[in-house]
Amino acid sequence: EAQVTQNPRYLITVTGKKLTVTCSQNMNHEYMSWYRQDPGLGLRQIYYSMNVEVTDKGDVPEGYKVSRKEKRNFPLILESPSPNQTSLYFCASSPTESYGYTFGSGTRLTVV
């Protein structure tokens, strides 16, 4: 089944403890992206990648890192999480810029 898989689905962590949210797609898509969804703010793009080793900042990149060493994987790294990064995170992938993204099921992160 074609899909974008994120792990974990739920995560509660403490301020300052480094964490990684994994994202993997099995569709050989070129484009991948991370979004956060917050009430009243909608979805905001954190980082995106157009191919292996090619990444760029979205609208809200502060406090996040990404890497694209393989085409299928696009992990999101929070080096020192803070409570304002409590949010619902989505990974997405697309074969081209006009095709439309396929989204993962989301990761609900709580930083206390």
Next chain:
Amino acid sequence: GNSVTQMEGPVTLSEEAFLTINCTYTATGYPSLFWYVQYPGEGLQLLLKATKADDKGSNKGFEATYRKETTSFHLEKGSVQVSDSAVYFCALGDSGAGSYQLTFGKGTKLSVIP
């Protein structure tokens, strides 16, 4: 920069009513336009899209036409069902200047009552 403005909800309709959710955009290039739907507790699903002016996207009874002259991409459905209750997001994809960003509106929550 690019932006998407969609009507604020929530919107509550009776079953079989006509649905319109307005969406307008601001873009510097020639964007692709999308509607996504999010059911409770789930990720977003692509509902329909249009890649150039005057294109009409359609899926599951929903339609939207890319209107460059009014910079709009309004979502319509002739007869809504209870199962259409969800949050709907309008989005703009712009690949200008060698980069690619997908910008979302804030979403419109639709509730359909029997």
